[in-house]
Amino acid sequence: MRFPSPLRPGDRVAVTSPSSGVPDAMRARFGRAVEAVAARGYEVVVGKCMDGAGHVSAPAAERARELTAMLTDPSVRAVVPPWGGETAIDLLPLLDWEAITAAEPTWLVGFSDISTILTPLTLRTGIATIHGNNLMDTPYRAPEGLLTWLEIGAAAPGATLRQDSPGRYRSEGFDDYRTHPEVSELTLDASGRWTRLDSTQAVEVTGRLIGGCIETLCHLAGTPFADVAGFARRHAPDGLIVYVEAAGDDAFTICRALHGMRLAGFFDEANAIVVGRTTAADTASLTQHEAVFDALSVLGVPIIADVECGHVVPYMPLVNGAQARLVFSDTENSLTQTLA
Known part of the structure; x- marks a missing residue:
């Protein structure tokens, strides 16, 4: 198994929408979510595939290229979609699996339709992924006993985390x-x-x-x-x-x-x-x-x-x-x- 390096202040966290984008009515929440990540000391970069007018943020080829680019960019330490959606399955044959496997591991975070990508990524490459809060959930404080994706992503290699x-x-x-x-x-x-x-x-x-x-x-x-x-x-x-x-x-x-x-x-x-x-x-x-x-x-x-x-x-x-x-x-x- 390959575990991405722990997140550290100054690291870059990228946002893209492999499935559904962010409609105008949700932009205020999106801004709060970005602020919550930035407050931890991370630089947040937002991709182009974010349109929330339809059920996907962009054509499949564009979404696949952007996600592949983020997962293979050595300056990006985590990729966090805003949330799930419906048809992320269309990306699977279009992702550059060889490039993703060869790159230094990057945390990919999410759940719901993002499982469509998270689980194959771990199964095919041996790179660990985080099934948990999406970006839009990030402003929430975790109740006692639970962790957030930010805490898990910042854990040291070999760390033991109980919830x-x-x-x-x-x-x-x-x-x-x-x-x-x-x-x-x-x-x-x-x-x-x-x-x-x-x-x-x-x-x-x-x-x-x-x-x-x-x-x-x-x-x-x-x-x-x-x-x-x-x-x-x-x-x-x-x-x-x-x-x-x-x-x-x-x-x-x-x-x-x-x-x-x-x-x-x-x-x-x-x-x-x-x-x-x-x-x-x-x-x-x-x-x-x-x-x-x-x-x-x-x-x-x-x-x-x-x-x-x-x-x-x-x-x-x-x-x-x-x-x-x-x-x-x-x-x-x-x-x-x-x-x-």
Whole structure:
């Protein structure tokens, strides 16, 4: 595994939109987010692929060129998109994978549709990536027990980083950035711990982390861009901790997607499955938890759900490629990552 150098004051952080850009109504929030990064002492540079008028920020070839240029520029130490979107999948055959692999590793940060790029980047190149807060989330202060992508990106090589569930989350919706672009406090109005779906027993398990958004990764499973088994052979002979999260699809759709990912071998090397908390819809005969159990219980590994790694705030940033130790018990819900 290759871990990018830790972020240091004076480093350059680049912003581009590999999927959706920033509409005019969100520009005030975008400005606050850039300020939050600059306040840490970083130089922020904004690319040209930022148009928010449509569902993508620019034609695919332009987005691919800009992202490749940023990931291969030795002066750029991190690339952070504003948020996800819908069709980042169109970039995958257009990225210059040879150049990205040959370059000094650069942190790529994000989640949701950005999983479409993060996960293949780690699987194909062995370069670690951060699945966590997008740029627009950066002004938020992390609740006790959790870290931000900026803290993880600044960690030293070999660092061990523990995060504990705060036991609180936001029950529905997101803040209105149009009305309150300055918001920096997360509304966590509900209580909730992690849930083991396959048993009631405590769990302590280790493995190298890999995963992302179900709705985007299900379309990559079985392709050269999601060769999880090959990654495990090269970098995780002792197995993986695979995490997945549902952005918004109903339980039937998530169930089908997870069955397909399993059949394509996405979970073959998993020592455990981590599932992000979701507010996506249940159906009359199948809940989101039941959908996961239906598709993945046959694997015979622990399945830990309601973890803070999805579209429900707060966010627990996970490093694709990090060595991890997961603990689930009546007294502890923790994930410890080692950047090695």
